[in-house]
Amino acid sequence: MxxxxxxxxxxxxxxxxxxxxxxxSTKRDIVYFQNAKDFETIVDTETFKAKLKVGDIVSVYVSTMDPTVTKPYNLMIETGSSGQLIDYLIDVDGNIDYPILGKVKLVGLTTEEAKELFKKKFSEGQLLKDPVVIIRVLNFRITVAGEVRSPGVYPVSGERVSILEALGMAGDLTIKGRRDNILVVRDFNGTKTYTRVDLTNKEVFNSPVYYLTQNDYVYVEPNNSSxxxxxxxxxxxxxxxxxxxxxxxxxxxxxxx
Missing domain, CATH: 1.20.58 (Methane Monooxygenase Hydroxylase; Chain G, domain 1)
Structure with a gap:
């Protein structure tokens, strides 16, 4: 017995x-925004806007009341019965080679600033009257890797995306992903920055990398349990x-x- x-x-x-x-693993390891209080209000004062970088591919479309005068600026590639607006690559010097205007320096500008620059050039050269300029970044994408459910490269249709949205695109972190030390690698014209983000703390909303830029790399490292x-x-x-x-x-x- x-x-x-x-x-x-x-x-x-x-x-x-x-x-x-x-x-x-404990609750403290996996819960987001742990220090956020009930009914707490955080005012978003973020005015972040993505800036154009070397290697960006942009489309530039110009229109006026008279479409014939803007035709030389809206060069098209013939694709069967229709045409496609040509794209412009921002070169290593930060310029695109644009019809009639020649070299136009766009690096470091937001899309809104780039639009104003084109309008100014058209006005100064008395080329177009009251043009409407539309500029879009065509290769805005981010990479999410590590301990997420669907790692990969994700295109972004708008002009900015938050790190939370990016992780959502990748299916969120797995239970093995470390929440308090996510790495964001950012490249701006050959200069790389490395920034850590803690998702368990509400201060993530004030992080300089809360909003991602073109070609940012987000890495979720495995936790100790993994x-x-x-x-x-x-x-x-x-x-x-x-x-x-x-x-x-x-x-x-x-x-x-």
Missing amino acids: ILSILRKKMFILLYTAVLVLTSC ISNASGDSRVGTIISITSFILTTTLIFVTRN
Whole structure:
């Protein structure tokens, strides 16, 4: 009877030890915005606007009351029965080569600033009267990698996207993803910046990388539990073996005495 009770207690002890060793994640590790209070209001004073970079591909469309005068500026590529507006690549010097105007420096400007620049050039050269200029970035995309459900490259249709939206595109973090140390790698004309973001803290909304820019790279690193599981199956097996050996030895010692 005493032997049976000892065995049960040792089994419970072994089970508890293994459970503690293999369970590392806690609520504090995975919940977002933990310090946000109920009914708390955060006023968004962010005025972020993405700026054009070297390597961006843009479309520029110009229109006036007389479409014939804007035709030389809206060059088209013939595609069967219709045409497609040509694109412009911002070169290493930050320029595009635009019809009639020649080199136009766009790097570092927002799309709104670029529109005003074109209007100014058309006005100064008395080329067009009251033109409407539409500029779009065609290769705005971000990359999300690491511990997310669907890592990949995602195109952005608008002019800005938040890090939360980007992670949503990638299916959100897996349970193995570390929430408090997400890395955003940003490149601006050859200069790279590395910024860490903590999603468990509401201050993420004030981060300089809360809004992403073209070709930003977002990396979610694995948490300690994931790293342990990746290399820990054999380690856990070893721990179980050692624990079993100790318990068995103890049991033998007890029964003999």
